[in-house]
Amino acid sequence: MSLQIKNYKQIISYGISFAFLLALLKWLEIRYIVFQNSFEIYAGAIALIFTVLGIWLALKLAKPTIQTKIIEKEVFINRVDEFKFNRAAADNLGLSDREIEVLQLMANGLSNQEIADKLFISLNTIKTHISRIFEKMNVKRRTQAIELAKNLSIISY
Amino acid sequence: MSLQIKNYKQIISYGISFAFLLALLKWLEIRYIVFQNSFEIYAGAIALIFTVLGIWLALKLAKPTIQTKIIEKEVFINRVDEFKFNRAAADNLGLSDREIEVLQLMANGLSNQEIADKLFISLNTIKTHISRIFEKMNVKRRTQAIELAKNLSIISY
DNA sequence: ATTCCATTCATACTTTAGTATGATTTAAAG
DNA sequence: CTTTAAATCATACTAAAGTATGAATGGAAT
Numbered sequence: 376m377s378l379q380i381k382n383y384k385q386i387i388s389y390g391i392s393f394a395f396l397l398a399l400l401k402w403l404e405i406r407y408i409v410f411q412n413s414f415e416i417y418a419g420a421i422a423l424i425f426t427v428l429g430i431w432l433a434l435k436l437a438k439p440t441i442q443t444k445i446i447e448k449e450v451f452i453n454r455v456d457e458f459k460f461n462r463a464a465a466d467n468l469g470l471s472d473r474e475i476e477v478l479q480l481m482a483n484g485l486s487n488q489e490i491a492d493k494l495f496i497s498l499n500t501i502k503t504h505i506s507r508i509f510e511k512m513n514v515k516r517r518t519q520a521i522e523l524a525k526n527l528s529i530i531s532y
Numbered sequence: 533m534s535l536q537i538k539n540y541k542q543i544i545s546y547g548i549s550f551a552f553l554l555a556l557l558k559w560l561e562i563r564y565i566v567f568q569n570s571f572e573i574y575a576g577a578i579a580l581i582f583t584v585l586g587i588w589l590a591l592k593l594a595k596p597t598i599q600t601k602i603i604e605k606e607v608f609i610n611r612v613d614e615f616k617f618n619r620a621a622a623d624n625l626g627l628s629d630r631e632i633e634v635l636q637l638m639a640n641g642l643s644n645q646e647i648a649d650k651l652f653i654s655l656n657t658i659k660t661h662i663s664r665i666f667e668k669m670n671v672k673r674r675t676q677a678i679e680l681a682k683n684l685s686i687i688s689y
Numbered sequence: 690a691t692t693c694c695a696t697t698c699a700t701a702c703t704t705t706a707g708t709a710t711g712a713t714t715t716a717a718a719g
Numbered sequence: 720c721t722t723t724a725a726a727t728c729a730t731a732c733t734a735a736a737g738t739a740t741g742a743a744t745g746g747a748a749t
Binding site: 643659662672 | 735736737738739
């Protein structure tokens with residue numbers, strides 16, 4: 376357990392307080408004869424006062440336990456700008472990489488033939504991919520697939 | 533600033549330690565004559581010991597000060613429903629209200645038949661509207677129209 | 690009043706989209 | 720080594736989308 380020092384000004388002020396207390400006790404010793412008969416009372420008083428002082432010092436100087444609290448702040452993004460691919464959603468639907476690729480091109484407004492040309496595969500293959508996509512996404516039309524995929528951030532705008 | 537007590541067994545053991553220390557000092561007083569000439573040294577020793585004891589007590593018993601550090605984590609949320617209809621863009625393309633209505637339903641994934649049913653007009657009328665929309669927007673497919681319309685904020689997401 | 694335009698509808702047609710089924714290849718997983 | 724899944728392709732079909740053309744209506748502007 377370590378005492379973390381906050382700053383030297385505080386240390387100095389505590390030192391001064393300490394010295395002052397000692398002086399006060401000395402003064403009391405001279406002025407009154409409280410302890411004339413019982414040295415133990417005087418020692419006890421010192422013990423008590425400095426125990427309290429120690430407690431006070433410790434509480435003042437002890438390093439506070441830092442508790443980190445993370446607050447999630449919602450930041451709304453308007454479309455396109457920053458697109459974060461939601462892999463979880465894609466995986467959840469069981470969409471393959473190729474299917475997502477086709478989905479994106481579909482959403483970009485390409486016809487099946489254009490997608491086929493772009494990916495250097497046959498029109499039939501595109502149709503097969505798209506049928507699988509519809510099955511997995513549980514939709515009936517490409518427009519629905521596009522709508523859903525964008526909502527799930529599977530494809531960008 | 534409050535001292536939080538952990539349990540009474542500890543308090544008792546600390547009390548015993550306290551008493552033992554006092555006894556030890558008394559014993560030292562008798563055994564050696566360390567303080568014979570200087571009472572101040574003895575008082576200082578007591579002060580020091582009990583300051584340390586106080587500090588130790590405080591650290592043991594005090595409930596640690598919890599300083600909460602708040603970290604704001606930004607959670608990005610794609611899209612908001614904050615949609616501002618871009619009338620200028622729609623007017624620029626010469627799209628009529630009805631056409632924009634059809635466009636929106638198209639983007640929502642409805643088939644021509646479903647749009648017709650929803651608007652209580654015939655499938656043929658929907659086809660006519662859509663052909664006009666494609667002409668005005670200079671596109672060939674509904675997916676392209678949807679893409680463009682969304683980019684121009686003519687329809688919402 | 691008449692022109693203009695949005696809206697509606699129809700028929701006939703072409704093109705594209707989507708379904709069903711089966712098959713091959715290849716790479717990863719068991 | 721064999722099973723599994725992704726990716727590829729084909730044929731044949733149905734359904735939906737999209738085009739072309741023409742037309743009727745009603746409201747707003749000229």
